[in-house]
Amino acid sequence: MTTVPAGTYTLDPTHTEIGFITRHAGIAKVRGTFREFEGTITVAEDLAASTASVTIRTASIDTGVEARDNHLRSADFFDVETNPVITFTSTAVHASGDALTLVGDLTINGITRSVELETEYNGAATDPFGNQRIGFEAKTVINRKDFNLTWNAALETGGVLVSEKVTIVLEVSAVLLQPAVA
Secondary structure: OOOOOOEEEEEOOOOOEEEEEEEEOOOEEEEEEEOOEEEEEEEOOOHHHOEEEEEEEHHHEEOOOHHHHHHHHOOOOOOOOOOOEEEEEEEEEEEEOOEEEEEEEEEEOOEEEEEEEEEEEEEEEEOOOOOEEEEEEEEEEEEHHHHOOOOOOEOOOOOEOEEEEEEEEEEEEEEEEEEOOO
């Protein structure tokens, strides 16, 4: 694996996307993103000692359909009044060759489950403004019922309106806050 520059980084919300994909009526994919979040990544000299944490505002959900977004904010799904944030805190990093797995605790609706994010390091760069950046892509699949996201509607032709399986996808650009201390 290419070496990731050690240091503490903050997620750049203008160049990072935290999204999800689920099936609608069993035949189409619905995609959405969360517009408000913050997070840090601390890359250690020993990659296995690295950490990441993210906090996402549930009310910032955006699927491009206002009525659907309002339903997702309601007590049927995220209940944003009671559960204003989703959090992720890493517990382990495993690297094998070019494969990188970030393990951590994902909390949605006050329920915490361990998840594994299959992660791809996209490299490091210095932007035209002198900011040192790192980039990652990550993906995991969860069962929404594990987080008490159980609302659904039966379809006349069989099946249900919203799939249980949700794919979480991340496109991350993070800016160096503090280089690693030698």
